[in-house]
Amino acid sequence: xxxxxxxxxxxxxxxxxxxxxxxxxxxxxxxxxxxxxxxxxxxxxxxxxxxxxxxxxxxxxxxxxxxxxxxxxxxxxxxxxxxxxxxxxxxxxxxxxxxxxxxxxxxxxxxxxxxxxxxxxxxxxxxxxxxxxxxxxxxxxxxxxxxxxxxxxxxxxxxxxxxxxxxxxxxxxxxxxxxxxxxxxxxxxxxxxxxxxxxxxxxxxxxxxxxxxxxxxxxxxxxxxxxxxxxxxxxxxxxxxxxxxxxxxxxxxxxxxxxxxxxxxxxxxxxxxxxxxxxxxxxxxxxxxxxxxxxxxxxxxxxxxxxxxxxxxxxxxxxxxxxxxxxxxxxxxxxxxxxxxxxxxxxxxxxxxxxxxxxxxxxxxxxxxxxxxxxxxxxxxxxxxxxxxxxxxxxxxxxxxxxxxxxxxxxxxxxxxxxxxxxxxxxxxxxxxxxxxxxxxxxxxxxxxxxxxxxxxxxxxxxxxxxxxxxxxxxxxxxxxxxxxxxxxxxxxxxxxxxxxxxx
Numbered sequence: 001x002x003x004x005x006x007x008x009x010x011x012x013x014x015x016x017x018x019x020x021x022x023x024x025x026x027x028x029x030x031x032x033x034x035x036x037x038x039x040x041x042x043x044x045x046x047x048x049x050x051x052x053x054x055x056x057x058x059x060x061x062x063x064x065x066x067x068x069x070x071x072x073x074x075x076x077x078x079x080x081x082x083x084x085x086x087x088x089x090x091x092x093x094x095x096x097x098x099x100x101x102x103x104x105x106x107x108x109x110x111x112x113x114x115x116x117x118x119x120x121x122x123x124x125x126x127x128x129x130x131x132x133x134x135x136x137x138x139x140x141x142x143x144x145x146x147x148x149x150x151x152x153x154x155x156x157x158x159x160x161x162x163x164x165x166x167x168x169x170x171x172x173x174x175x176x177x178x179x180x181x182x183x184x185x186x187x188x189x190x191x192x193x194x195x196x197x198x199x200x201x202x203x204x205x206x207x208x209x210x211x212x213x214x215x216x217x218x219x220x221x222x223x224x225x226x227x228x229x230x231x232x233x234x235x236x237x238x239x240x241x242x243x244x245x246x247x248x249x250x251x252x253x254x255x256x257x258x259x260x261x262x263x264x265x266x267x268x269x270x271x272x273x274x275x276x277x278x279x280x281x282x283x284x285x286x287x288x289x290x291x292x293x294x295x296x297x298x299x300x301x302x303x304x305x306x307x308x309x310x311x312x313x314x315x316x317x318x319x320x321x322x323x324x325x326x327x328x329x330x331x332x333x334x335x336x337x338x339x340x341x342x343x344x345x346x347x348x349x350x351x352x353x354x355x356x357x358x359x360x361x362x363x364x365x366x367x368x369x370x371x372x373x374x375x376x377x378x379x380x381x382x383x384x385x386x387x388x389x390x391x392x393x394x395x396x397x398x399x400x401x402x403x404x405x406x407x408x409x410x411x412x413x414x415x416x417x418x419x420x421x422x423x424x425x426x427x428x429x430x431x432x433x434x435x436x437x438x439x440x441x442x443x444x445x446x447x448x449x450x451x452x453x454x455x456x457x458x459x460x461x462x463x464x465x466x467x468x469x470x471x472x473x474x475x476x477x478x479x480x481x482x483x484x485x486x487x488x489x490x491x492x493x494x495x496x497x498x499x500x501x502x503x504x
Contacts, residue, residue, distance in 0.1 A: 002154045002179040004046075004079030006221065011039035014224035017197060020068050022229040027241035033068060035224070045076035045137070046150040049107070052130055056081035056152065058106040059162065062208075063087045063096070063114050066231050069134040070207050071217060073109045074161075078179070081154040082106075084161045085174075086208035090494045093117055095172075099164050100125045103174055103372065111135060156180040162372055163210045163314045174372030175314045177210070184365040185317040186218040188337035192322045193250075193283060193308070197224040200280075201250045202243060204230035204257075206494050210314040211287050215252050236260065247280045254288040255295065256496035258307065262298040263434070263457070281305055287312060287319070289497040290403060290421055292428040293331050309333050311403060315387055316340075317366035321401045331425070332400040340364035343386065344395055352394075357404045357419075360393045361386040392419070409500065411440035411448045418450050418479050420500075426474040427452065430467060432460040435490055437498045438481060452481035453503055455490055 001009075010019070015036035023030040033041070054060060060077045062084060064070040070086075077084040085103055087096060096117065100108070104127045110118045111134045122128050160182060162174040203216035220227045228246040233239055243251070284299075284307040291309045299307050306325060311333035312318035320342070323334035336342050343361040344352045352358045367387045370378035381388055392404040404410075404419045411418040420438035427436040435455040440448035456462065464484040471480045491502040 001183060002078070002156050002158070003075060003160055003182065003218075004042075004152075004154060006183065007035075007039050007042060007075055007079070008149060010221060010224055011035045014197060017224055018226045019221065020071060020227055020229060021200065021246050022068050022231070023242040023246050025231065025235075025238065027238050027245050030242075030246055031068065038072070040147040041072050042075045042079060043147050043149055044145040045072055046079045046152075047145040047148075049076060049082065050080055050150055050152070051145070052107070054080065054082050054107055056154070057159070058082045059085055059103045060107045060109065061085040061087055061100060061103070061105045063089060063108060063110040063118065064134065064207075065089055065111070065113075066203065066207050066229050067134075068229060069111075069137065071227075071229070073134075074207075074213070074217075078160045079154070080150050080152040081158055083159050086161070086163070086213070088206065088208045088494055089114070090206075093120060096121060097124055099172060099174075100128065102164075102172075103162055107132065109134065154179070156183070157369075159369060161213070163208075165314055173374055173377060175210070176369040176372050177314075177317050178369055181317045181366050181368060182214060182218055183222065184339065185214050185319055185337070186222045188339055188366070189215060189219050189319055189322065190223055191338050192324065192334075193285075194325060195220075195223060195225065195250060195283070199223075199249045200226045200228050200247050202230065202248045202252055203227045204233060204239060204243075205252070205254060205288070209288070209495060210318040211312065211495075212252075214317060214319060215285065215287070220250075233257075243281070244279065249280050249282050251281050251284045253284070253286060254496045255286055255291045256492075258284070258286055258291065258299050259295045259434075262295050262302060279303075283325075284308065285310060285322070288495045290424075292425060294425075294428045311391075311401060313389055313391070315368045315381065315389070316362050316364075317368070319366075320362050329396075329400050332396075332402050334401065335399045336401070337364075337366075340366065342395065342399075342401060344393065349383070354397055355394055357392055357394045357417075359407055360389045360391045360401070360403075362389060363387065409439070411438075411450050413440075413449055413478055414447050416478050418448075420450065423450060423452070423471075423475060423479055423481065426471055427454070427467065429474065430462075430470050432456055432462045433467070434458075435498070437490055437500055437503060439500050439504050441482070441504070449482045450479065452484045453490060454484055454486050455488065456486065 019035045019038040020033045156179045159176045160179045164172040201220040205212040287310045308323040310322040312320045321334040341363040344358040390407045405421045423438045424436045434457045437453045441451045491499040
């Protein structure tokens with residue numbers, strides 16, 4: 001099945017069910033689309049794109065904020081066999097230019113708010129044939145194009161989307177994900193959690209991210225449930241009200257959001273709204289980065305809602321593991337989803353015994369087709385069907401995965417391995433520490449030492465000596481940071497992941 005066929009089937013089976021909900025900025029009301037109406041609007045835009053000459057395998061980029069129009073655009077593109085390229089709205093002009101040039105994009109769907117940037121991009125990128133602004137959707141498409149299914153042929157092994165990686169190890173690469181990759185991952189996610197077509201999934205993370213597309217859009221769509229599109233996280237009080245007014249029951253977010261909720265003082269919730277009494281949320285899922293065990297414990301104790309942690313990467317569509325609802329283990333990111341295999345290997349690709357740390361390899365139907373136009377890098381990443389993730393971890397006897405760190409972040413001090421995540425988890429157990437990042441500083445002779453960057457909780461003060469004293473009870477002496485620098489904030493990606501490369 002392709003993504004276009006999925007939407008067509010849902011329109012036939014769940015036509016009256018709400019597919020998408022978008023609350024207004026003040027959280028006083030919302031717009032909604034049924035599956036029937038959603039499929040019709042997707043078909044209109046698909047037919048419009050065909051009229052404009054967009055054909056199978058053409059690349060069509062989307063530069064939009066979170067919105068119903070974004071989701072319509074995404075499915076309209078993939079329904080005709082073209083390839084959707086969701087763009088991060090926070091990228092610079094040069095970064096956007098690189099992606100469009102690299103992908104040889106044929107068209108760009110955007111909005112008036114990006115007009116200055118997109119006008120320059122159209123002038124710079126030779127492959128761009130036309131630009132469509134969502135403000136002109138009704139005039140250009142909906143009043144003229146047919147709502148019937150577009151005439152096109154698409155296979156489940158065709159590339160549906162290019163997700164450009166963040167470029168932590170060089171220039172961004174386009175991860176080629178097929179219809180089969182994405183649908184199989186959504187299916188596998190649903191087999192791990194207990195949800196129904198009556199559930200409302202949150203979509204408050206940026207839609208350019210593979211984690212958002214799969215878990216916040218494709219997973220509820222496969223089920224026939226609803227997705228609640230949150231436009232912006234700038235006013236977090238309004239975001240919480242929006243989640244309530246739209247009766248979100250499955251909250252999907254990144255660790256910084258759960259940290260905010262866990263640390264927020266109880267009176268805040270009681271004065272803004274009776275969160276604990278009116279809140280319909282029954283399940284929370286964290287992904288995109290490592291979740292501190294301290295934050296998880298505080299959150300679950302405070303709200304009495306299960307918080308499940310998962311692990312994944314764009315190259316795997318992206319979810320690889322997810323904690324079970326019952327029997328989850330502390331510090332583990334759960335077990336592999338159905339159909340996914342995990343192997344832990346050493347530097348020579350030799351499989352390691354249970355409990356030993358090595359590189360995480362992944363195999364299954366959600367593993368990418370490869371990197372776009374980069375055959376050598378694809379060969380290096382996928383060997384004999386196994387995806388080499390570059391992440392370090394270990395498995396226990398029951399198949400639970402424990403993440404140690406990124407392979408490139410490993411600190412080797414006089415032959416001893418120091419895993420930054422282990423040190424950071426210990427630092428997060430200090431009540432005055434809000435955020436922590438540990439990186440390696442290279443010394444003369446090639447050895448490294450761990451150093452830390454810390455953001456304190458609001459209104460708190462402490463010293464390096466006090467933090468080291470706390471860590472002595474939790475870590476071997478060689479793992480304790482040699483220096484600790486206090487900062488007002490740490491550099492982060494749009495998903496809230498701390499960008500360690502900007503600290504060294």
